[in-house]
Amino acid sequence: MKTLLILGAGTGGTMAANRMAARLDPREWRIVVVDKDQNHYYQPGFLFLPFGVYRPSDVVKPKRKLLPSRVEVIFSDVEWIEPEKNKVSLANGASIQYDYLIVATGCDIAPEETPGMTDRWHENVFDFYTFEGACKLFAFFEKFQGGRVVLNVAEMPIKCPVAPLEFMFLADWYFTQRGIRNKVELTYATPLPGAFTKPTCSIMLAKVLERKNIHIIPEFNLMEVDNDKQVIRSYDEIEVPYDVFVTIPVNKGAEVMKRSGMGDSLNYIPTDKHTLQSEKFPNVFVIGDAGNVPASKAGSVAHFMLDILEANLLSHIQGEPMRARFDGHANCFIETGFDQAVLIDFNYEVEPLPGTFPLPGLGPFTLLGESRINHWGKLAFKWIYWNMLLRGIEIPLVHSHMSMRGKQSIPAKSVLSSAD
Amino acid sequence: MTAPVLENLKLDAEGFMTDPSQWTKEIAMEIARQEGIETLTDAHWNIIEFCRKVGQQSGKAPTLRQITEGAGVSTKELFALFPKGPAKKVAKISGLGKPEGCV
Ligand SMILES: Cc1cc2nc3c(=O)[nH]c(=O)nc-3n(C[C@H](O)[C@H](O)[C@H](O)COP(=O)(O)OP(=O)(O)OC[C@H]3O[C@@H](n4cnc5c(N)ncnc54)[C@H](O)[C@@H]3O)c2cc1C
Numbered sequence: 001m002k003t004l005l006i007l008g009a010g011t012g013g014t015m016a017a018n019r020m021a022a023r024l025d026p027r028e029w030r031i032v033v034v035d036k037d038q039n040h041y042y043q044p045g046f047l048f049l050p051f052g053v054y055r056p057s058d059v060v061k062p063k064r065k066l067l068p069s070r071v072e073v074i075f076s077d078v079e080w081i082e083p084e085k086n087k088v089s090l091a092n093g094a095s096i097q098y099d100y101l102i103v104a105t106g107c108d109i110a111p112e113e114t115p116g117m118t119d120r121w122h123e124n125v126f127d128f129y130t131f132e133g134a135c136k137l138f139a140f141f142e143k144f145q146g147g148r149v150v151l152n153v154a155e156m157p158i159k160c161p162v163a164p165l166e167f168m169f170l171a172d173w174y175f176t177q178r179g180i181r182n183k184v185e186l187t188y189a190t191p192l193p194g195a196f197t198k199p200t201c202s203i204m205l206a207k208v209l210e211r212k213n214i215h216i217i218p219e220f221n222l223m224e225v226d227n228d229k230q231v232i233r234s235y236d237e238i239e240v241p242y243d244v245f246v247t248i249p250v251n252k253g254a255e256v257m258k259r260s261g262m263g264d265s266l267n268y269i270p271t272d273k274h275t276l277q278s279e280k281f282p283n284v285f286v287i288g289d290a291g292n293v294p295a296s297k298a299g300s301v302a303h304f305m306l307d308i309l310e311a312n313l314l315s316h317i318q319g320e321p322m323r324a325r326f327d328g329h330a331n332c333f334i335e336t337g338f339d340q341a342v343l344i345d346f347n348y349e350v351e352p353l354p355g356t357f358p359l360p361g362l363g364p365f366t367l368l369g370e371s372r373i374n375h376w377g378k379l380a381f382k383w384i385y386w387n388m389l390l391r392g393i394e395i396p397l398v399h400s401h402m403s404m405r406g407k408q409s410i411p412a413k414s415v416l417s418s419a420d
Numbered sequence: 421m422t423a424p425v426l427e428n429l430k431l432d433a434e435g436f437m438t439d440p441s442q443w444t445k446e447i448a449m450e451i452a453r454q455e456g457i458e459t460l461t462d463a464h465w466n467i468i469e470f471c472r473k474v475g476q477q478s479g480k481a482p483t484l485r486q487i488t489e490g491a492g493v494s495t496k497e498l499f500a501l502f503p504k505g506p507a508k509k510v511a512k513i514s515g516l517g518k519p520e521g522c523v
Contacts, residue, residue, distance in 0.1 A: 155484070193505070199434075219504045223496065235499035265485040294520040 002029050005088060005098035007078050008254075009035040009063050011043075011390070012288030012302040013104030019310050019392035020102075021068040032096060033067060034088070036077040040066055041131050042385055043159075044299065047166055047335070049134035050141055051174040058382070059131070066390050078105070081260040083281040100283050100313065103262075103269060105254040107159055107289040107297060113250040114154055116225035125225065125245045128167060129159075140244065141174070146183025147243030152232055153190050154222045158251045159289050159297035161197055162344075164188065165205060166335045167246065172212045173337035186213070189220035189232065189240055198351040201344055204368055208336055251297075253290055268292035273348070274325040276309050282316070285309055295328040295348065303389050304329040307400040329402040331357075333378035341374035343367055347402040353409065358397040360406040367407065423450045436517050440475055443515030451513045457502065460513075464501055467491050471514040481511035481519040 004020060006013050017033050024031065045059035064073055077091035081101075089095045109129045111117045117125060126140065127133035149171060153164055168188050175181040188195075188209070194202035195209060195216060209216055223235045225247075231239040250266075257263030262280075264270060270279040271291035278284035286293075287309050288302035295301050304326070311324035328348030335341045343365045344352035356363035364373050388395055425446045430438045437443065448468060452460050460468070470491040474482040484507040488495050502509040507519045 191505070221499060221505070235496055236503055265483070265489055292520075 002099040003097065004029055004031045004100045004102070005096055006031070006033045006102045006104060007035075007081075007088065008104035008106055008288075008290070009033050009067065009073070010040065010104060010106050010288065011299045011385075012106070012290075012305070013102070014040065014063070014066050014390045015303065015306050015392040016102050016104060016287055016309060017067050017071050018390065019306055020313070021070055022392070023310065023314065026070055030072065031070065032072045032074065032098075034074045034076060034078055034090060034096075035063060036075065036091075038063055038075050040390075042382060043129075044385070045382060046128055046131065046134040047163055047170065049131075050128055050137040050167075051170050052138060052142075053170075056131070056135055061386070066386075078254070078256050079259075081256060081262060083260070083262065083278075083284055086283065098283075100285070100317070101281075102309070102313075103257075103278075103284060103286045103290050104288050104302075105256070105290045107251045107253050107268070109249040110252045111247065111249040113252075114222060114225060114247075116227060117247060117249060119225065119227045124230075124243070125227070125247060127247055127249060129163075129248060129251075137246070144184075144244065146180050148185045148187065148241060149244050149246065150187045150189060150232065150240055150242035151246045151248075152188075152220065152222055152240075153192075153248045155250045156191060156197070157297060158248050160332070161296055162332050162334045164190070164248055165195060165209075168214050169208070169212065169337040170335060172214060185215070187215045187217065187240060187242075189217040189222075189234075191219065191221045193218050198344075198346065201352045201368065204342070205334070208342075208370070212337070257290075264292055273328070275312050275322050276305055276326055277312065277316070277322065285313055293326070293328070295326075296330040296332070298330055298332060299385065299389065300331045301329065303395075304331075304400040306392060307394075327401050329400060331398065333374055333381060335375065335378050336370055339372055339375045340370040341378045342370050343374045343377065345402060345407075350402060350404075350407075353407040355407040357406055358403070363406075423454075425450045432517070434518060436512055437515040438517065440472075440515045443472075447515065448513050455502075455509050455512065457509075457513075461501075463493075463497075467493065467498070467501065467510055468514050471510050471516060475514060475516040481507070481514070481516035483507055483519050 006017050040061050040063045042059040045054045048054040079091050080089040086098050109127055122136045126137040128137055175184045195205040196202040221235045224233050231241045233239050253263055253267030257267045262269050269286050269291050271286040271293050273293040276285055287305050289297040308324040308326040312322040315322045331345045333341045333343050345357055346352045352368050354368040357365040357367050365377055432438050471482055498506045511519050
């Protein structure tokens with residue numbers, strides 16, 4: 001009997017377990033999944049919790065129910081990995097010997113990395129990247145009567161790099177609904193040179209920010225949070241005052257990677273960006289946010305990685321060359337408030353372009369432009385996530401490799417300026 | 421107008437050199453000037469050399485954290501030497517591609 005061990009049963013680990021359970025013969029393969037948390041959180045829903053659009057019960061399900069019955073599930077912290085010995089030790093004292101390992105431990109926020117950030121944590125300094133943070137921010141906003149709301153990304157890369165912008169757009173909508181938008185100042189301080197990581201998209205989103213009267217402070221590199229003065233301070237000593245500070249703290253991979261000598265300086269595992277195999281250990285594969293591949297850290301990306309991971313893992317088991325290549329495909333809805341959203345679709349080489357998705361001309365989704373259908377797409381993503389994505393089911397018309405169909409290949413910059 | 425030392429350089433859309441073997445110290449000094457750094461001190465060169473070394477070994481520009489950990493400078497010092505986005509700035513001056521952290 002051989003063992004496939006999967007560390008982490010979040011987005012990537014759950015779909016890998018479902019997919020491999022359907023592919024590997026149960027008479028030959030045992031599949032074991034380890035996670036420290038019994039609950040699965042729909043993290044894209046964290047964005048909507050602070051504004052009361054979703055309730056806590058919308059975003060949580062027990063992990064066991066999302067995994068097939070043939071899979072052994074162990075709830076424990078992973079303490080130690082010894083890839084040379086194909087061995088993993090758990091906090092509950094057990095150790096597991098594996099033939100193949102899939103690492104899907106994701107990434108998490110590390111507020112302790114920034115001096116002063118945790119001083120009044122969840123009092124006037126909030127995150128929304130955790131269930132707890134998003135719920136506490138909901139309670140805070142309910143009582144908030146106006147003031148300066150400052151949002152900051154401490155350091156790139158972060159998971160879901162569009163989430164901070166969406167947060168600002170939704171905040172604009174939320175305070176408008178409550179009739180106090182004129183009493184709220186919204187400021188977004190980012191280390192990036194503009195609104196987003198990809199140039200064309202950045203121009204488009206900067207216009208949306210301006211229209212909504214959201215101030216942007218680019219190239220702001222957070223050094224510390226000074227809660228006595230209620231300012232955040234950058235390395236070049238620029239101060240931004242706040243009444244409530246919403247932070248996307250430094251994101252890091254699981255600490256166990258560093259401990260086990262498998263991670264880089266942010267605990268991400270060096271991974272071949274095309275095969276998804278660990279650069280150091282041939283029987284270790286990485287899916288989702290845990291690796292260092294230069295793709296967006298997003299659930300949709302983990303989903304597109306799945307086909308590649310499956311094909312290469314099966315080839316490797318059979319001693320054949322690995323032929324599947326991941327192209328960095330990402331597909332993200334960007335909620336812009338007032339029932340509108342933008343859709344972007346891109347990969348390692350191609351930045352987001354305007355057009356329609358997935359069908360040329362027909363859409364129904366609009367690329368790099370706002371529409372109401374895109375907003376419905378964003379909301380439908382929750383159903384798709386729980387019912388298709390996690391089960392490793394393919395989504396019709398949406399392929400793991402990015403397609404140029406429906407995209408306008410002319411430089412988007414000229415399209416945007418002529419559409420003004 | 422391009423400075424004479426920068427002529428015939430292969431650059432990407434954002435002004436990063438695409439062929440690190442074209443790099444010379446004169447090029448570094450000129451790019452630094454364009455990025456607003458008038459003179460490169462020993463402290464600057466120490467970091468540039470570290471980045472060149474990482475670039476040669478891995479084919480990639482180091483991230484901010486790799487620089488502070490590997491070249492023995494604090495983040496604060498790094499920002500003083502290469503204001504605003506040090507990882508990007510030093511990668512550009514060192515003739516490497518854009519650091520991959522920015523996705
Ligand atoms: C606010 C927000 C909004 C987002 N919006 C979107 C969106 O709109 N679209 C999109 O595609 N993506 C979105 N994402 C990103 C998406 O949720 C993640 O990219 C995705 O969940 C990554 O999957 P993963 O399997 O790599 O990691 P995760 O799903 O985070 O799973 C990691 C798992 O590993 C477990 N684990 C970690 N360390 C250990 C350990 N030492 N021992 C045991 N278990 C461990 C954790 O408990 C967890 O269950 C959003 C994320 C956030 C925070």
